[in-house]
Amino acid sequence: MTANEPLVLLIEDEPQMRRFLRAALGANGLRLVESETGEDGLRQAAARAPDVILLDLGLPDLDGVEVTRRLREWSETPIIVLSARGEEADKVTALDAGADDYLTKPFAVGELLARMRVALRHSWRRGGPPEPAELAVGPIRVDLTRRLVFVRDSEVHLTPTEYKLLATLLRYRGRVVTQRQLLKEVWGLTHVNQTQYLRVYMAQLRRKLEPNPARPRHLLTEPGVGYRLRED
Numbered sequence: 321m322t323a324n325e326p327l328v329l330l331i332e333d334e335p336q337m338r339r340f341l342r343a344a345l346g347a348n349g350l351r352l353v354e355s356e357t358g359e360d361g362l363r364q365a366a367a368r369a370p371d372v373i374l375l376d377l378g379l380p381d382l383d384g385v386e387v388t389r390r391l392r393e394w395s396e397t398p399i400i401v402l403s404a405r406g407e408e409a410d411k412v413t414a415l416d417a418g419a420d421d422y423l424t425k426p427f428a429v430g431e432l433l434a435r436m437r438v439a440l441r442h443s444w445r446r447g448g449p450p451e452p453a454e455l456a457v458g459p460i461r462v463d464l465t466r467r468l469v470f471v472r473d474s475e476v477h478l479t480p481t482e483y484k485l486l487a488t489l490l491r492y493r494g495r496v497v498t499q500r501q502l503l504k505e506v507w508g509l510t511h512v513n514q515t516q517y518l519r520v521y522m523a524q525l526r527r528k529l530e531p532n533p534a535r536p537r538h539l540l541t542e543p544g545v546g547y548r549l550r551e552d
Contacts, residue, residue: 326440327351329370331361331387332402333380337425341374344429350436358382362390370397372439377403377414385417392418398439402427408544415498415545422496422545438494438551457493457551458538460529462486469529476528481506485521486529489539489549498546522547 328345332338333356345352353368355361358379365373373391377384388399398420403410406424414422420442421435454463461470467483469476478486488505489497503512511517522541526533540548 325349325351326371326436327353327368328436329353329355329361329364329368329373331355331358331364331373331379331384332376333357333378334376337376337402344432348433356380358384358387361387365391365395365397372436373397373399375399375401375419377401377405377410385414388414388417388419398442400432400435400439402432411496411542411545412498412500415496416500420495435494442495455490455493457490457549459531460538462490471529478525478528482521482525482528485518486525486549489547493549494551496542496546496548500546502546518547 328350330338330341330352332341332354338354338356342352342354353364353370355364356379358381361373361375361379364370375384375387379387382390384401384403388401391397391399399418401411401414401419401422402425403414403422404425411422411424420439423432423435454461456462459472461473462468463470464487469478469483469486484506485502488502499515499518500512502518503514507514507517522539523533526536526539530536530539538550540550542548
């Protein structure tokens, strides 16, 4: 491995999980730094400047949510939570604290690697050239300058609110966006509890953008948490 390969910081106290990820990530060309506690993980994050952080919530010294909050005080490094806690409230709390994504144990290596690729793209994009004026996700293409939306080169007319919701998901594409965050960005702080707005407008977007709205391929629901615009 070379210094040009992405560096992953794993903050995890379970030896079996560390061994599993050490083998899986190493086999896929990723360098790994390991920490068994939250405090050591914070020190390693500052000292090693990893490209992505994999974080367990149940650490022996600090809760993973607290580690996330402390990291977000000074770092924009993507954080993917890996936790046995599968409750919706735990996911929402971690994402609202600043995590970029959340996987419940046990998980497939392929899915973790896909989420990491998305996180790394966003990390490098922040330090790279400005985003292009046109973005595409599957058959959906958005001209950000002219605020036009196309599906397979056919223009689709969206209402201003539909466009704002799609643009917000597009900005965070590949990552889970909580209901509260979407409501705040699209409708404002006074509407952060109006989850019915999201259900209605997501249904409208799917009817206009998805080939089969009942089985969406790109505008995905993360049950009880929020939504994700999946990249191919």
